Amino acid sequence: MFMNTIIQKITMRSAIALGAGLALLGSMLIAIPAYAESPIGCSADNSVVNISSDKIAAEEGETITFTVEAGNPTSVNGCDITNRTMTLTLPDGSTVPFGPVNYPNGTAVAVVGSAPYIANSANLSGGFWVANVTWDGTLKAVSDQPSTGSKNAVVNEVEDLEVSKTAVPSFERRITWTIDKSVDIDEHNLLTGQSGESTYTVALVKNVEEAGYKVDGVITIHNPNDTESATIASVGDVISGYGNADTVNCGVTFPHVLAAGGTLECTYSSSLPDDTTRTNTATVVTSGFIDGGSGEASVDFTGVNPTLTGFETVNVTDTVEGSLGSFSDSGNAMYTREFICDADEGNHPNTATIVETQQSDDAFVDVICSTPSVTVEKTGAELSKIGDEATYTFLITNTGDTTLYLESIVDDKIGDLTNSSNYDSSTCGASLAPAGSCTIISTITIPGDASDPFINTVDVTYDTAEALDGFEATASDNHETELFQPSVEIVKSGPSEAAVGDEITYSFTINNTSSSDSPDLLIDSIVDNVIGDLSAEASGAGCDTLAQGSSCNFNVNYTIDAGDPSPLVNTVVVHYHPAEFPNDITDDDSHTLNIIQLEFAGCTPGFWKNNIEGVWETYAPTNEFINVFGVSSFSIGKGKKGVLDPNLLEALNANGGGIDALARHAVAALLNAAHGDVAYPWTEAQIISAVQAAFASEDYESLKNQLAGFNEEGCSIDAHGNPITE
Incomplete structure (x- = not known):
């Protein structure tokens, strides 16, 4: 490939005009002699014609500009050139002429003209687009000689x-x-x-x-x-x-x-x-x-x-x-x-x-092997007694892995528990699923001939087949109920004889004589037909609750009343029940007392109101009745003769019946009891207590009659208070 100098692009019309101008300028400005050796002594053709392109390589369709330049640079021996013409031949064969132009020695190289070309592969020559410039002219040497030549510019095809x-x-x-x-x-x-x-x-x-x-x-x-x-x-x-x-x-x-x-x-x-x-x-x-x-x-x-x-x-x-x-x-x-x-x-x-x-x-595959299994658990009271009701619970459970079908449930004391007449309630149906349970509740009365302990057994039979022709599963359970025998004993003792007015002591002993398996006995009541309710005394002695084999005892004092019969027979009755059982457990005991018949004495109200000095003991005539006897305020007598809250002497002088009669006999009885030589049937305390009761009940007549009888027993002292001796 030829490397050409790229020069300024000039259009073809401009190049032609320029060439013509330069030729004209040469003919007009530079006079070249017609004789040889111009300049004198020249001998060489040092003129220059060049061709170049603006691309070193191009591809089809691109525009390539080819440029021609010419000159005759200054040289020692160079001759002038006259009438130089130049022809630019493009790759497609088209031509562009330049000149004629004179180039004297010393003319600088300059652009003559240029022409564009559109690259066409049809114009390629060995893979190149080739443009050519040819020229001619006259070399002004010793003799005129032709100055001709040719040069190419090559642009490589780019593929x-x-x-x-x-x-x-x-x-x-x-x-x-x-x-x-x-x-x-x-x-x-x-x-x-x-x-x-x-x-x-x-x-x-x-x-x-x-x-x-x-x-x-x-x-x-x-x-x-x-x-x-x-x-x-x-x-x-x-x-x-x-x-x-x-x-x-x-x-x-x-x-x-x-x-x-x-x-x-x-x-x-x-x-x-x-x-x-x-x-x-x-x-x-x-x-x-x-x-x-x-x-x-x-x-x-x-x-x-x-x-x-x-x-x-x-x-x-x-x-x-x-x-x-x-x-x-x-x-x-x-x-x-x-x-x-x-x-x-x-x-x-x-x-x-x-x-x-x-x-x-x-x-x-899981293979689960099982044997049909059922359990029965029988529960009931651990303690009871003959004649009481006993309730039993039967819990039946399928402990196997297959459904079981009911065949029979029999209790040796109750009977067939599939019969509704023999149970209180039942959840046991025709079948029982695995892990399922059912319950039967049954109540019976323990018979009189029941053994102690009372043992009864239940037997359960189920089958693996609904038709009851498969494998049987059986179970049984028994229950023992201890049959206790509750009993109590009360023992009452006291003196065999006493006189009216004597204070005697009764002794009461209560023994729990129940069987060893009996629960504690709880007291309900204890009453003596003479003394009355003894609950307080029994409670104070720890008799409220008695364990099996234990005892309690207490004493009660009693004063023999003149009205008590002889012999005096009194009976105590005690009632207990076993803890958590309603049964009534009772016992009684009696005591007989012979009352010694003593010679009693009693002085009348008239004796005491007429014999005061040296005869009254303990009390004074002026003592107020209400204070001595501890009763509420009251009056004796009527009208103007009535006395409010009398003293003892005024009470003795009261006339009439009712409260007046009781007042005078009460004072006489009190003075009799207080005197040491009068054997009166009642003590002072008994008299005061009886008077208080009569006042509270307003039943004056009964006590008045009793005291009047005592006061008329016969006076045993004289008017000076000395005992009367025979």
């Missing part, structure tokens, strides 16, 4: 990169298998000796799938230019209906310089969604003079043989049955296994396996 590619489609035919093992009955609930069967099914499914569609290939990039290298910025690959290829690998980094005549190979690979025919286009992008390019290839799966993966035929083995055979297509294998209780009790895993792929699946 796009050549891009080609291959596309190799491929896909897989994938064979996969699935295995499923199942069993129709995965649980057997059996009784001992029973058996059950389970049928296993091993199902194989063959799956054939065409997949893994892809394309691979090589992208070849060639730089066809002889001298120019190309700068590759990127290489891409696009598949129609899919997009960019998954990978493109050129083994270089970009930008990459591809030398003239060099080749770069890139590999690419991409998965595809299916076997659709597609166009695969590789595109090379460059920078600089040399353009990139693209290349296409068709991705066509027609006639492509797939790659086979997997197994066309598989073999299946089973941990129980062994080999189940070969399978070339989907299919099933079945077999049956028997399980017997109790030998096969437990969990039975079973695995089927595809030998080639080692895929497997399991099926499990």
Whole structure:
């Protein structure tokens, strides 16, 4: 390639005008003599004609400007040139003339003119666009001589990169298998000796799938230019209906310089969604003079043989049955296994396996062996006694693993407990589920001939079959009730004889004589027909609660009353009941006292009101009645003669009946009892107590009559208070 100097572009019209102007200027301004040797002594042709282009390389369609310049630089021996003409021939053969122009020695080289050319591959010569300039003229030497010559300007043709590619489609035919093992009955609930069967099914499914569609290939990039290298910025690959290829690998980094005549190979690979025919286009992008390019290839799966993966035929083995055979297509294998209780009790895993792929699946069978079982729990009172009611509770539970059906429930003392007349309530139906329970409640009266302890037994029978022809499950339980014998004893004692007015002491002892298994006795009442209610005394002695074998005792004082019969027979009655039992436990005891009949004395109210000085003892006539006897305020007498709250003497002088009569006899009785020589039947305290009771009840007559009888027994002292002796 020729390297030409790039000069300023001048249009062809400008170049022609310039040439004409220069020629005119030469003819007008420079006079070249017609004789030889101009200048004198010259001998050489040192003139210059050049041709250049504005591009060193171009591609078809580009505009190339070719420029002509000429001159006759100053030289020692150079001769002048006259009538120089120049012709520019473009690559397509068209010509552009310049001149004639004179070039004397010393004319600087200058542009003569230029012309554009549009690159056309039809005008190429050996891969170049060649422009030519020719010239002629006269060399003014010793004699005129021709001055001619020719020069070329060459522009290299720049070719796009050549891009080609291959596309190799491929896909897989994938064979996969699935295995499923199942069993129709995965649980057997059996009784001992029973058996059950389970049928296993091993199902194989063959799956054939065409997949893994892809394309691979090589992208070849060639730089066809002889001298120019190309700068590759990127290489891409696009598949129609899919997009960019998954990978493109050129083994270089970009930008990459591809030398003239060099080749770069890139590999690419991409998965595809299916076997659709597609166009695969590789595109090379460059920078600089040399353009990139693209290349296409068709991705066509027609006639492509797939790659086979997997197994066309598989073999299946089973941990129980062994080999189940070969399978070339989907299919099933079945077999049956028997399980017997109790030998096969437990969990039975079973695995089927595809030998080639080692895929497997399991099926499990649980064998539950059981013996029918039922329990009965009988509860009731731990303590009772003959004649009392006893309530029993029967709890029946299915403790096995199978439903049980009722056959019988019998208690040896109560009878058939499936008969509603023999129970209070029952939740026991015809069957009893596993872990289920039912309850029967029954009450009976403990008979008089019951043994101690009172033992009764219940027997329960259930069956595994509703028709009661299967396996029986039985249970029994008994209950013991201690039959206690509660009893109490009261013992009353006292003196055998006493006189009226004597204070005697009665002793009461209560013994719990119950059987050893009896509960404590709790007191209800204790009453003496003479003394009255003794509950307070008994409570004070700890008699409220008596344990078996224990005792309590207490004493009560009693003063013999003149009105008491002789012999004095009094009876005490005690009532107890056993703790938590309503029964009435009672006992009584009597005591007989002979009353000694003494000679009593008593002085009348008239004696005491007429004999005061030296006769009254303890009390004074002026003592107020209400203070001595402790009674409420009252009056004696009537009208103006009435006395409010009389003293003792005034009471003795009271006339009339009612409260007046009681007042005078009460004072006389008190003075009799207070005198040491009068054997009066009552003590002072008895008299005061009786008077208080009469005042409170306003029953004056009864006490008045009793005291009047005592006061008229006969006076045993004289008017001076001395005892009367016979």
